[in-house]
Amino acid sequence: MADANPASVSFRGVTKRFGETVVLDGIDLDVHAGEVLAVLGPSGGGKSTILRLINGLEVRDGGTLSVLGRDVPLGPPAARPEDPWWRPLRQEIGFVFQAFHLYPHRTALENITLAPVAVRGVAPEAARAEGLALLERVGLSAKADARPRELSGGQQQRVAIARALAMDPRILLFDEQTSALDPEMSAEVIDVLRDLAARHDRTMIVVTHEFGFAREAADRVAFLEHGRILEVGAAAQVLDAPRHERARAFFERVL
Ligand SMILES: Nc1ncnc2c1ncn2[C@@H]1O[C@H](COP(=O)(O)OP(=O)(O)OP(=O)(O)O)[C@@H](O)[C@H]1O
Numbered sequence: 001m002a003d004a005n006p007a008s009v010s011f012r013g014v015t016k017r018f019g020e021t022v023v024l025d026g027i028d029l030d031v032h033a034g035e036v037l038a039v040l041g042p043s044g045g046g047k048s049t050i051l052r053l054i055n056g057l058e059v060r061d062g063g064t065l066s067v068l069g070r071d072v073p074l075g076p077p078a079a080r081p082e083d084p085w086w087r088p089l090r091q092e093i094g095f096v097f098q099a100f101h102l103y104p105h106r107t108a109l110e111n112i113t114l115a116p117v118a119v120r121g122v123a124p125e126a127a128r129a130e131g132l133a134l135l136e137r138v139g140l141s142a143k144a145d146a147r148p149r150e151l152s153g154g155q156q157q158r159v160a161i162a163r164a165l166a167m168d169p170r171i172l173l174f175d176e177q178t179s180a181l182d183p184e185m186s187a188e189v190i191d192v193l194r195d196l197a198a199r200h201d202r203t204m205i206v207v208t209h210e211f212g213f214a215r216e217a218a219d220r221v222a223f224l225e226h227g228r229i230l231e232v233g234a235a236a237q238v239l240d241a242p243r244h245e246r247a248r249a250f251f252e253r254v255l
Pocket residue numbers: 018023041042043044045046047048049050
């Protein structure tokens with residue numbers, strides 16, 4: 001059956017273990033094209049693991065996962081992102097990690113233009129123009145020629161966002177680590193994410209600790225604890241009137 005708004009990412013009964021530890025315990029989740037989903041929950045709950053499965057950096061142990069309409073196979077190929085099966089898919093997925101490894105010896109602009117030129121075959125001059133436009137969008141026009149060590153943590157993270165956007169991904173995964181940033185830097189990064197979210201031109205899954213961002217910018221919020229999605233729904237409902245007792249306790253503690 002044709003679906004006018006197909007799921008961009010679809011988890012069904014997905015499980016993941018590390019050794020004896022069950023990290024994801026039956027995840028069911030559909031994220032629709034153009035939707036902004038915020039994922040919240042306590043540390044160790046499995047938030048990053050969910051993103052890493054979507055990007056093929058981890059392999060699930062059970063259940064089914066489809067990304068942009070393609071069923072992700074179980075087993076070793078998904079563990080190797082450079083595998084031919086993953087290559088075209090990964091070009092559609094931008095991932096801004098908790099540890100956003102920029103190339104240390106390249107300028108901010110070069111960090112952004114490298115992949116479009118090398119992977120997408122974009123002409124260097126076109127990539128440069130696009131890179132400068134992206135730097136402007138993340139508020140870093142003045143930093144095109146700066147190397148990562150000359151940038152603050154929040155600035156580096158914004159370069160990492162611009163780098164992900166340079167590939168024009170259909171899915172953008174963002175793994176926020178608030179603790180690494182001071183509040184001001186974090187606000188700059190959140191502003192960039194908020195601007196992206198408002199466009200609704202790509203699917204965004206944002207692991208965040210920023211309730212303000214989740215409430216204002218996300219369409220839906222998922223609360224994840226101990227490898228289970230205990231609650232998922234409209235942002236205002238989940239944040240302001242959570243049905244699950246654990247979600248309520250978590251939000252009360254953090255807010
Ligand atoms: N490569 C790994 N090997 C073993 N255990 C792992 C590995 N990666 C994650 N884990 C474990 O899986 C669980 C979920 O980790 P994950 O990083 O997904 O949590 P999280 O919700 O992102 O936490 P945080 O908010 O602290 O980033 C944790 O208990 C973690 O220790």
